[in-house]
Amino acid sequence: MTDATIRHFLVDTDLSPAEQAEVLDLAAEMKKSPYLYQPYAGDGAGRRTVAVIFDKTSTRTRVSFASGIADLGGVPLIINPGEAQMGHKESIPDTTRVLERMVSTVVWRTYAHSGLGQMAAISRVPVINSLSDDYHPCQLLADLLTIREHKGGLKGLTLAYLGDAANNMANSYLLACATAGINVRVAGPEGYLPSDAVVAAARERAAETGASVLVTTDAAQALSGADVVATDTWVSMGQEEEKARRQQLFRDYSVDAAALGHAAPEAIVLHCLPAYRGYEIAAEVIDGPQSVVWDEAENRLHAQKALMAWLMDKSGLAPLRRIS
DSSP states (O other): OOGGGOOOBSSGGGSOHHHHHHHHHHHHHHHHSTTSBOTTSOSSSSOSEEEEEESSOOSHHHHHHHHHHHHTTOEEEEEOTTSOOBTTTBOHHHHHHHHTTTOSEEEEEOSOHHHHHHHHHHOSSOEEEEEOSSOOHHHHHHHHHHHHHHHSOOTTOEEEEESOTTSHHHHHHHHHHHHHTOEEEEEOOTTOSOOHHHHHHHHHHHHHHTOOEEEESOHHHHHTTOSEEEEOOSSOTTOGGGHHHHHHHTGGGOBSHHHHTTSOTTOEEEEOSOOOBTTTBOHHHHTSTTBOHHHHHHHHHHHHHHHHHHHHHHTTSSOOOBOO
């Protein structure tokens, strides 16, 4: 086996449309039978330990990965913010060369996306982006699994995302939805729209799947007839000093009852959490009958388990086989 055979998941488009569907199928199977696959079980297929590194604090990412790794027969090694020397006392490549000799997979929740690229370029075990400043691809796998459960499929649906359309969630919605064949629309104010590079990548993938991509400042245009409505916090980690200005700037992009009135009558609502009721989403919406937010949160567990097992299999480190 050479380093070139190792599969990583740093950006949503690291999975082809067919591969994304494979992971989602596997996630659905694992949700029904949580212990059916155990690639980290220590039966000679690979090491049991998975490093889960946090540069940013977390609730859902920590719980879902730790629980999922245990379900897969492994042991999560949680490295909290400030507990590792990577990036300040020790280079990312040097840390990577140590980790790959001791663990089966590296999961990293970080700031600059470039560090993940440095790690994946040399790592002999899969590297998973559990969140970076640019992308949140694991969340999108959970979102797609949730949409599929409630809508019966993905291809041909329309998803509208409102709010900070330049953040990691907007970028991942563009790329992951285009990969799934979902028509994706993102809306935000001028100055808070996705980069030309991300939009171009989404449109390139959409051309493969028959999806469409719309970027607009008009919330009503994005929402019109949408099957799925999504949003995210307006104030992400590191933006606390901008809170008052952002709350004013994004007020026309709130997902409230009036906004849902533009969407399809049976539209479902997503939010990756944490949520701030009364700002990016109204309490009556997130706690209402169209919200599938709690299913979405649970599905982080199932989607990430499927991803880890799939990456181990495709990297030749542990075959994807059912426990008899």
